[in-house]
Amino acid sequence: MEPDYIAARKLGLREMKQAALEKRSPYPAVLDHIIEGEGKLAEINIGLLEIPLNMIDGTRTEGRTSAFAANFMPVLKPDTEFARKWSDLYDSQTKEGIRDPIKAYEYMTRFYVEEGNKRVSVSRFVGASAIHANVIRVMPKKADTKEYRVYREFLEYFNVNRMYDVVFSEEGSYRKFAACLGQTMDKPWPAEVREDIKAAYAVFEQVYHHEGEKRRMTLPDGDAFLTYLNFYPIQSLINEPRTILENRIDRLWKEFLVDANEDGITLVETPDEIRSEKTAFDTLRGILQTKPHYSRENPLHMAFIYPKTADNSGWIYGHELGRNYVESHFGGLVKTEKYENCSTDEEVRKAVDAAVANHAEMVFTISPTQMDETLRSAIHYPDTKFLNCSINLSHNAVRTYYGRMHEAKFLMGAIAASVASNHKIGYVADYPIYGIVAGINAFAIGAGMIDPKAKIHLKWSTDKDINWRKDFEDEGVYVVSGPDFIRPAQASREYGIYQRDLDGNVINLAAPVWNWGTYYELIARNVLEGTWDAAGQAAEDRSTNYWWGMSAGVIDVILSEKLPYYSKKLVDTFRSGIVSGRISPFMGELHSQSGLIRPDTSRGLSNEEIITMSWLNDNVIGSLPKKEALNEEANAAVDVSGVSGVGTDGGNSSAAALAAAGHEDTTRME
Known part of the structure; x- marks a missing residue:
């Protein structure tokens, strides 16, 4: 069928012209070139699998890559032996389908063909979405890169769900995906779940690309699929009419753009x-x-x-x-x-x-x-x-x-250190979520600036297995930064900065204020x-x-009349410096429990570094809690906005609940 070869060749020549305009190689990528200089890499025989054709990037060796454009369409002239064999394979495919699997090497979730280039070419030309392949995995060298960490997460996912159809580009995404489907990363997923993924993802790709023709589409398909699953269960893609799916994806488009923007x-x-x-x-x-x-x-x-x-x-x-x-x-x-x-x-x-x-x-x-x-x-x-x-x-x-509660905590740390005669200060934190660790460290730095010998004894009120009051008593801690709030129905004086005297009486010294009004x-x-x-x-x-x-008037610290005059004067000085921007707890040299964070420079930490910090200052005694040690309420908060190092599942708890229940509440989602 020479006309079909000519049509396929036109697609190949068009791809080569586009590649020239974009200044990229017009031919399929070569794995040997990609891993050149990496030394000998381990290879693992994965076995026979169905792999997506759009994940095949090139060939294992250079071989006959010049016979194909980058999209695997043929480019050699129609009067060649290659063209005749391609046409014969096309005829066979239209009558019987592709029966023999190809041989492909997988590297970082992309595939490179060693045997079966023409089978890939013909399959793509006829519009097939997948092909059977004997897969050999080439293991990358260990590296401290985002790409390597994401790939390690993929390998963990592959162990419980042997399929390549859906891959992600962000850390934590595979666990989020599992949560959306009511699955875990330590038990094999049922066959019916894999079938649902294949069916739903095929529908999603069609609708997503259809909508993408009208506007800017920058988020990879897999990442966009996961964003969709944050809102709707996977069965909705299988059961709902196309018009409803188009409407949903239209509504979600700005969320796709935000997810695609690294500085979003x-x-x-x-x-x-x-x-x-x-x-x-x-x-x-x-x-x-x-x-x-x-x-x-x-x-x-x-x-x-x-x-x-x-x-x-x-x-x-x-x-x-x-x-x-x-x-x-x-x-x-x-x-x-x-x-x-x-x-x-x-x-x-x-x-x-x-x-x-x-x-x-x-x-x-x-x-x-x-x-x-x-x-x-x-x-x-x-x-x-x-x-x-x-x-x-x-x-x-x-x-x-x-x-910016860390600003108030900085002042409170200074106050606590000014009255803690034995250099021991207790700190009660609740959830290890964004912003909270910055408050702990700002408090510790403020205390250390007043008393270089100060030690901050950190306890988590949401830890199921501790009694922080008893722990402080056993450790000889009498000055404490307790909970920020009191419950009106259960009034207590153990909040803010307080001190216990020898008789056990609580003396309140200062408290942070959220001016929500x-x-x-x-x-x-x-x-x-x-x-x-x-x-x-x-x-x-x-x-x-x-x-x-503080500069906006939404955060402040109130001081007790019992606080010494010099401590009040200290707070006023620090407060005015923070409001004017002249003082920040995170300017200059910074040390964590494990070593130097930043040398003595005039530039402080960025806002992102402050919000997402997951290290503790060197004068803090304690650590971030393990997720399993926290109570149910704290776990729910950590799932949504927990800092790195606590072991979050990345949210989507409600989507997981819907998936586990096997139903969808669609009463108002159209």
Whole structure:
């Protein structure tokens, strides 16, 4: 069938021209060239498998690569012996299919053919998606690179699910994938799960690429597939109509763009960053005449969704004070409502539905454990503004807000060291999530600056097996940085910085303050003044994180009258330095428990380094907890925003629950 060879050759020649324009090789890649200089690499016989044709990048040896373009379409002239054999194979394929497997080497999840180049070429030309292959794996050399770490995770995944159809490019993705499907990484996956993956992924690729023809598509297929599974169970791709799937992927497109952007978080450090954009945005808004109009008759409606109640959670009590403040502060321009005891996805979903039905324009969820359903709701209600109280979670549809609490902890460390005569200071932390470790280290550095002999005894209140009060007593620790909040229904004086005297009495010295009223006032003003969509906050491939501190008035430290005069003066000096930007706990030389982090330089740590730090300062006695040691509530928070080193599963707990239950709640997802 010479016409078919000519048609295939045209595709090959077109690919070669495109390669020349893009200044890349026009021929298939050669594995021998890729691993040249690596020395002898181990090879493992994987056996007979079906492999995706789009994962075949080239050939094992240079051989006859010049007979093919990079897309494996033939390029030799039609009057050659090669063309005749290719056409004969094509005829055989159309009648009987490709019966003999190829031989291919797998290196870093890509394939290189040693036997069967023409079979690959013909299969691609006829539109096949996969081919049988005897696979030999070439093991890469160990390297401290992201690519190597991701590949090691793939090997762990391959041990429980022997298939190549879906691969990911980000660390932690294979465990997230397992969680989405209700599977683990230590037991073989059932055959029916593999069948579902193949069927669902084939549908997803078709719809994803169809939608990608209309816009920018930068996220690899596997990564985009995992993003989809964060929102919808895998069965939805098999059972739902194509129109519904297209609508869903259209709604998710900005999330795909954020996931593809390695620098996908816009960190707004002060409200002034918004105000600085206001003038230019006002000009544009004046042209477009889009300034919102709010009045007492048409107030801005804000809904707050709490996982517990203000009576049994000091954290929620603070947010409730903030909610009441923002409503009273604007004199009727802002209306608020609250929904309590919304800790599960279903409870959050019902609260969001009720709030939107009640015309709420903004919805606040105040725990990272509520983020999964907050994100799903934001995709479902694109005209409603959603915010979650957390940091460093990258989603375009949900903005996050949190405080620079490490600034207050720095001051509190200095206070504690000024009164701890035996150099021992206790520190009680709750969850090992983003931002918390920075608070521990800032406290330790502040203490060390006042007393170089100070040692910080770290305990985790969510550790199931410890009694931190007894531990401090046994260790001779009398000055303690306890929980940041008190529960109104269970009042205690063991919060903030306190000291126990010889009779066991608690003497309160200082406490951190979250001024949530001020925070919510500033966010509400952002909407009332029409700057919510100001440049830098509304880019479609970025997420927006508000991360405000002392300079914005949302974080502070209150001091007891019992604190010595000199300690108060010290705090005032440090506070003014932080507000002005002259002082930061993470400027200059830094040491962790394992050695030097940064030499003495003027440049401090970046915001990302502060938020995501997973090391402990050298004067801290203690460690990050193991995930299995934490209670259920802490584990839920760690799954969503745990720091590196705690052993997270990467979230998706609700998706896993849906998958394990074998059903999908689709009552409002269309």
